[in-house]
Amino acid sequence: MEYDQARWTTNDEYEPLLSEKNTEEVEVESSLPDELTRDSVELPELSEPELARHYTRLSQMNYGVDSGPYPLGSCTMKYNPKFTEDVAALPGAAVHPDRSDRSVQGSLALMAGLQDYLGRIGGMDAVSLQPPAGAAGEFAGILVAKAFHEANGENGQRKEIIVPDSAHGTNFASAALAGYDVVELPSAADGRVDLEALEAAAGDSTALFMLTNPNTLGLFERDIEEIADIVHDAGGLLYYDGANLNALLGQARPGDMGFDIMHYNVHKTFATPHGGGGPGAGPIGVTDELADFLPAPRVNDDNGKYELFDPEQSVGKVHGFQGNWLVLVKAYAYIARLGDEGLEDASAKAVLNANYLATQIEYEVPFGPFHHEFVASAGDQDAADVAKRMLDYGVHPPTTKWPEIVPEALMTEPTEIEGRETLDQLADAFNAVANEDDETLEAAPERTSAKRIDQTSAARDLRLSWQSLDEE
């Protein structure tokens, strides 16, 4: 595959900043007393055609799933159907969050429908759509666990959350945000949860064990029932991090495996665009005994008459309104489009693709068998350099250097959307880089909009606005 990314330049500089094209300072005049207003505002002043060109050029200097393969492990970057954008742009979708329930029965029906879909897919009894991202879902889930222990009079003693060393950084950060101590659990030699270590870690002070299954190495935690027993016997709850749910649709459900709380990354599993890093949405599902603690509001379906309600012992709100609504609309439309067979097939093909690609690359791939992703080791090469060089082959590289339990990790998740030809191209890119010397890798990339960027100096000499550039 041949690839050169657009590189727009003016006077040898890449596409100038808006401020460098034209800015104007206007004096502020108003009917208000002077002491309540500012003096002036200085901002770019450009015509619509000038802006259209500026942003179009910038878009051409950006890479998305529609540009090419994006096997960014754990991020689940898959094709976003276009019709969901049209659905989210329907006039009925644009309502104010303070509208009366009576006047927005359509929005509430969709939310009730999504609560129902997600409950069935996850094997969970009750769902709240409030959290605006996966990490916000984790945080909300932890609040639910805290409220549960509080109701049992055990909150004072249960101050710890156990997290495997291969877990997403958000698990650690969300636990800390909720005021918990984090107990990091070392993985066993096969990359899975070490049952003995878990047994030793779980006890009277355990509030929650947060687990991703399949885990970030792409491995299914086969001992999940024993894991659930250990955690439950210790009086703790089991949390499912939904980041990797794309590997399981129709094959297994967190609720059936003994998980008490889970979040869904609907932007990953249900193909809603990541938008350069968000918005996403992180609904959470729980078992019956935790339903009363869910974040507010939820939607109640009374024979087709819908209303928002606050669960009886709700932990309250983690977002000012109803979460990232437009993302929820897209997720609903995606699920409604695929149905049982489409969802099941998506996971099947995602798993097939990961296993196929893992067999086609020359880098060592420890552990296995894999679900939707695998972690290769770049060995003697620097994984970050491997990633930079892969850009020259027209593919987005995998996630690098994480999880740390694989040296120079290349965490790769092709998802179900790639056919064999693209997977072979990806493998060719991996294999070409695997046989290149460090000098070539360190000089990469050459064919992208910008050449290798000095990230160290960006952190040392902070320039976070065009104003800071002017000061130089």
Added chain:
Amino acid sequence: MSGRNERGERGSPYAPHTAAETAAMLDAVGADDVTELFDIPESVAFDGEFGIDARTERETERHVEGMLARNEDLSEFLGRGHYEHYVPSLVDHISQRSEFLTSYTQYQPEITQGFLQVLFEYQSMLVELTGLGVVNASMYDHATALAEAALLAARVRQTSGDRVLVPEYILPERRDVLRNYTEGAGLSVETYGTEDGNVDADALEDAIDDEAVLVYAENPTTFGTIEENLEAVGELADDHDALFCLGTDPVALALLQEPEQVGADVVVGDAASLGLPTAYGMGLGLFATREDFVRQVPGRLVGASEDADDQRAYTLTLQTREQHIRKERATSNICTNQAWVALRTAIHAAYLGPSGLVDLANDCVSLATDLAARLDEVKGVQAPVHDRHHFREFVAHTDQPAKAVVEDLEAEGFAVHKIGEHHVQVCITDANEHAADALVAAFDEVA
């Protein structure tokens, strides 16, 4: 055709594999069937059905269309934290470009310069509007940005303390989110008094002590009043080594007192008042603060650097603050955030330019002032309740019970807030001003 892909096979319409291709790939991995690749013990394998019928794209569109058609088409005069301004068509068209829409967080800057530059430009425009040097584009909404501001305050404050002071006019949901986010850090959220819709500086002086880590005020306030005591808030906070956090939005920032000038250490708000239409509450948390605190800032920051050709280029920076590196010692748990909304906000702000933005803000004052005066003429309505300057919205008193007034207005095709037994709140912007005459007539009918 229901549920079949373009080849007439059942399955995901977005998985391109032909049957022959699947067979060849299975052969390569040494399996007879895809199910063999799933390493799931039988005891937990799912053998049931979700019971979700597949639909064609057209069927799905019609299904959701039918559902959303149940929403009544009301003229919304609603605000209270979620505002609609007319969004220029350019914003939709550019933000739907798939290179932006279908990309991920910019972990590989060389191939994501476009988005990084947009975020850098977003940061820069908010630096201009707030007067503060550091802006992120990562918060979910106003409420969560406020919560992160309190956590930032607790981290950067030299001495210990656990009190977060918020005004009586704060929205209950903002207070709720703030409490949820800060409880784990051992902070307590307390309310101080207000007077006629604005901060009561004497009440704040009584409430504040050296245990306060953050003092919060808004401009405009939740009631739409323009706050007149910001400098006093800034001074009181400063006297007690507490941070002053100002809640606002980019439209208001174009006109009202510059936050930096009144001593604000952090500015929060909903920046999606530019860029997003009503979206049932989805927003973009605005977050700006002083450069001294940059290493304690939550969320993603874009910085300028150079590439191997010595050309200016952009990259995410100070990532060692973030959860994917710092884990439980990170400044926040943010990962997926609101980048695409920031893109829309940036385009909208650039589209308006300085004159357009100031004009829009001035309209927010005059439209609210005029509408309040017209409603005041209606028998049974007194508006505005607060003897203040207003921005976008105001509270009105109704002689009839507010519940009845709001319900009757809804029957006439209008939505306003009910905020008390005899109080309603009305919000007007460029997006709904065309319906102002009809609203006044409807009030005349029902009040």
